[in-house]
Amino acid sequence: MQSTLRNTRFLVLALAITTASQIHAGWEAGLTAGYRGDHQLAFKEFKEGAEQGNARSQYELAGVYLSGKGVKKDHSKALEWYLKAAEQGHTFSQHELGLMYLNGKVVEQDYSKAAEWFEKGAEQGYPFSQNQLGILYLDGQGVAQDFFKSFDLFTKEAQFMGAARHNLGLMHYFGRWLDFDE
Numbered sequence: 001m002q003s004t005l006r007n008t009r010f011l012v013l014a015l016a017i018t019t020a021s022q023i024h025a026g027w028e029a030g031l032t033a034g035y036r037g038d039h040q041l042a043f044k045e046f047k048e049g050a051e052q053g054n055a056r057s058q059y060e061l062a063g064v065y066l067s068g069k070g071v072k073k074d075h076s077k078a079l080e081w082y083l084k085a086a087e088q089g090h091t092f093s094q095h096e097l098g099l100m101y102l103n104g105k106v107v108e109q110d111y112s113k114a115a116e117w118f119e120k121g122a123e124q125g126y127p128f129s130q131n132q133l134g135i136l137y138l139d140g141q142g143v144a145q146d147f148f149k150s151f152d153l154f155t156k157e158a159q160f161m162g163a164a165r166h167n168l169g170l171m172h173y174f175g176r177w178l179d180f181d182e
Contacts, residue, residue: 030060039070050081058085059093066106075106086117094121095129102132111142122153130156 030045043064049057062081065074079100085093098117100106115136121129134153137146 030057034060034069039064041070043070050084053088055085055088055090055093058082058088059090059096062093062096079106086120089120089124091121091124091126091129094118094124095126095132098129098132102136111136113142115142122156125156127156130154 030042030049033039033045034042043061046057046061046064050061058081062078062085064071065078065081067073079097082093082096082100086097094117098114098121101110101114101117103109115133118129118133118136122133130153134150136142137150137153139145
């Protein structure tokens with residue numbers, strides 16, 4: 001009995017590892033094909049991984065639909081796949097959705113939705129999302145204007161990007177946003 005249970009556990013574990021490896025392999029094969037310029041093969045590999053639930057493949061597939069390389073450009077499918085990946089916590093997809101709502105090119109411009117998606121990326125420490133969210137707080141777009149939150153986000157992000165250092169410098173230079181004596 002114990003031997004049968006151990007064998008069953010082993011088979012389940014082996015199947016899980018094999019499945020995860022196949023999904024990851026499709027993502028890697030898609031990247032390799034894309035780097036070689038074989039965009040149709042990249043599309044095929046990303047689509048296979050995306051349909052199996054791999055967030056990285058979903059993100060890459062969305063990018064393929066957005067660019068139209070290897071497949072007909074389709075903004076609605078790009079949005080669909082970014083959403084699937086973002087809902088799994090894929091930071092880059094969350095940021096891309098924030099940009100889509102910020103710029104209003106693929107979807108109707110909505111600063112509140114942009115802020116929601118940037119917030120998700122910022123919570124995971126993604127510096128580009130932190131910077132974009134900081135700008136929204138600075139300008140009061142989609143969120144209540146809050147110079148201190150903006151400053152905090154720029155400070156976190158400044159460790160990684162020059163854009164935040166620039167934004168912090170402007171805040172200090174103009175001084176009207178933050179009163180450090182309070």
